[in-house]
Every structure is written in C-alpha cells, then in structure tokens.
Amino acid sequence: MEFALAPTEPRNAQSYPTVWDRSDLRVVCFDIDDTLIDFTSASRDALATMIGRDDMWPLWECVTEAHVAMVVTGELDYPTMHRKRTKAFLAELGRHVSDHDAARFERSRAAEMRSGFRLFDDVLPCLDWLRTAGVSIAAVTNASGSHQRAKLDALGLGRFIDHVTIAGEVGAAKPDPMIFHSACAALDCEPSQALHIGDRLHTDAIGAQSAGMRGVWLNRDGQQDTEGVAEESGVLRLASLADIPELVVCEFAQLGAPPPR
Ligand SMILES: [Mg+2]
Incomplete structure (x- = not known):
C-alpha cells in the first residue's frame, strides 16, 4: 500500500492530533544519519x-x-x-x-x-509528538555504537530514545532482518507493531518492510523512484518528519481510530 504525502510546511507540535488509539503501533524506529542528524x-x-x-x-x-x-x-x-x-x-x-x-x-x-552536527528542523517536534502519544522510540544504525550514542547525547536526543540498536553489537547490519527484530525485541513488540523510518530506500525502508515492520522511506531530497522499486515494495514515503503524525494516524486509524475530541 502506498502512502505518499506531498512536502508540507513545518507545523507546530501543538497543531498535531494529540489523542488517538495506538493499540497496534507500539514502537517507531529511526535511522540516525541523514534521518535525525544532518550528517x-x-x-x-x-x-x-x-x-x-x-x-x-x-x-x-x-x-x-x-x-x-x-x-x-x-x-x-x-x-x-x-x-x-x-x-x-x-x-x-x-x-x-x-x-x-x-x-x-x-x-x-x-x-x-x-562540531558541525545539527538536527534537521523537523526532528524535535516529531519526537515530542511521538513521546506525547506514548509510542516507544528506537534508533537503529549501522554506524559504530560509541560514535552514535555520543552524537545522540550531544544533540539532546537521548531523552527521547528508549533504545539504540547498533549493528556491530547485534552482529547484523541493515537491511538484515535480524537488526530490526533485535530492536523490536528490546522494546518488547512484534515487528508488525513497529515502523522504521530512514533515508535509504533499500537499507532502511525495504529492509524494515522485509522484516515485517512498516518501512518508511524519508526522501528529503525528492529522489525519483525511477524504477518503481519503492512503489513495488509497498513502503511508505515521506518528504519530512513533519508528516509522521499524520501518517501514523492515517495508517493506523484502520486498527484504532482516534477517539472524538
Ligand atoms: Mg541514514
């Protein structure tokens, strides 16, 4: 199933929907480099x-x-x-x-x-919304553990992230399903109860989709899916993390619609 939203203007966290039944979404995993941090x-x-x-x-x-x-x-x-x-x-x-x-x-x-690492502007509002919604958050990375944990802490992301899954520690790197399953196991959820979001179509989105999660391709640069691989794989596609709340609510509404406000 395809879910491709057009790029949107940045929105305040307060404008996001804040009450919904997330019974079938328990964990959102993020790649780190070029997804959360402008590496x-x-x-x-x-x-x-x-x-x-x-x-x-x-x-x-x-x-x-x-x-x-x-x-x-x-x-x-x-x-x-x-x-x-x-x-x-x-x-x-x-x-x-x-x-x-x-x-x-x-x-x-x-x-x-x-000294030049910066978060993308859409990161903190997105993580804040997910925390407010009660979703657990993981980071899943192929880069070395000490570097990645230091980066997350230096940029103030440690307080949002419940678990960091490191390829070198798991013994498998994305797109191997093992690393995605390790992240889910660490947060006690089934792959079907988790999203993984990353900037690499094959490594992140298709890898996660193949592991039984919902794979999300964060395509900030508007790369063309010239061979139709993204469409064929059924991964979700976004241009900005500002679209995550809407995606989560829309995709999971069929499983647990937001209650009336
Ligand atoms: Mg990346």
Whole structure:
C-alpha cells in the first residue's frame, strides 16, 4: 500500500492530533544519519575545510561507501576502515600519506565534523509528538555504537530514545532482518507493531518492510523512484518528519481510530 504525502510546511507540535488509539503501533524506529542528524552537510563541510576545496565530496562518498561495505562484512573494524578510507581518498588526490598521517587527518576531520552536527528542523517536534502519544522510540544504525550514542547525547536526543540498536553489537547490519527484530525485541513488540523510518530506500525502508515492520522511506531530497522499486515494495514515503503524525494516524486509524475530541 502506498502512502505518499506531498512536502508540507513545518507545523507546530501543538497543531498535531494529540489523542488517538495506538493499540497496534507500539514502537517507531529511526535511522540516525541523514534521518535525525544532518550528517552529510557536516561531513561535506568538514572535508572541504580539511582539503581546502569543495568539489571532492562525490569521490569521498564513493571511497567511503566501498570501505563501509568491508565493515559490514566484517573484513575491517571501524578504526582500520577510517584510516584505509582516508589513505585511499588522499591517494586519489595524488597525496600518498603514512598510516600515522592518515590517522591524524581522520582525527582532525572527525573533530571538525562533530562540531558541525545539527538536527534537521523537523526532528524535535516529531519526537515530542511521538513521546506525547506514548509510542516507544528506537534508533537503529549501522554506524559504530560509541560514535552514535555520543552524537545522540550531544544533540539532546537521548531523552527521547528508549533504545539504540547498533549493528556491530547485534552482529547484523541493515537491511538484515535480524537488526530490526533485535530492536523490536528490546522494546518488547512484534515487528508488525513497529515502523522504521530512514533515508535509504533499500537499507532502511525495504529492509524494515522485509522484516515485517512498516518501512518508511524519508526522501528529503525528492529522489525519483525511477524504477518503481519503492512503489513495488509497498513502503511508505515521506518528504519530512513533519508528516509522521499524520501518517501514523492515517495508517493506523484502520486498527484504532482516534477517539472524538
Ligand atoms: Mg541514514
């Protein structure tokens, strides 16, 4: 079933529906990077500062993607991946550096990036609404646990989140159903009683849908579903977290309609 809302203007939390029967929705899971936290902007800006130019982001993304895949398969741990990724990237720019210098570059880049982390504007009203509605909230991430927990705490999200599910701790990464089932088990719900929302169509939305949850693709950039994969998979699609309350009420109204106010 498709549920695609057009982008909407930001709304105040007070304008959301506040009373409804959520008997069949108990948990909402969120991806972290580029879903709750604007990771890409912070990372892109930090890289530009480090190398003194702003046109190398596509190359950085490409090199990073290849190296993260080796973490997911267990070939590399995170510190090794960061060092190798940075060496490979700098080599593409004609700069061949030692392990020591690559590690130093990475530490400086990471510090610069951390100082630039920001929440998207629609995050706090959405989390606040879900907490008010009594829904449990989880974060489900493929990135390393220490980094992600520190990010959540630094940005004040810790108070909203009941459980953080980390791929490296579970032994499975999104889109493996095991990580989604682990999040549900931690919060004592069935997959059918949970939504998972993330910016990656396959990793987040289709992965969650395949695990028996409702998968939601947060498509902030208006990417085209050119091959019809999103439509065929039946995932829900949103342009903003401001649309979550309306989606939750509409999707679950068939299971428990909001009582008259
Ligand atoms: Mg993400």
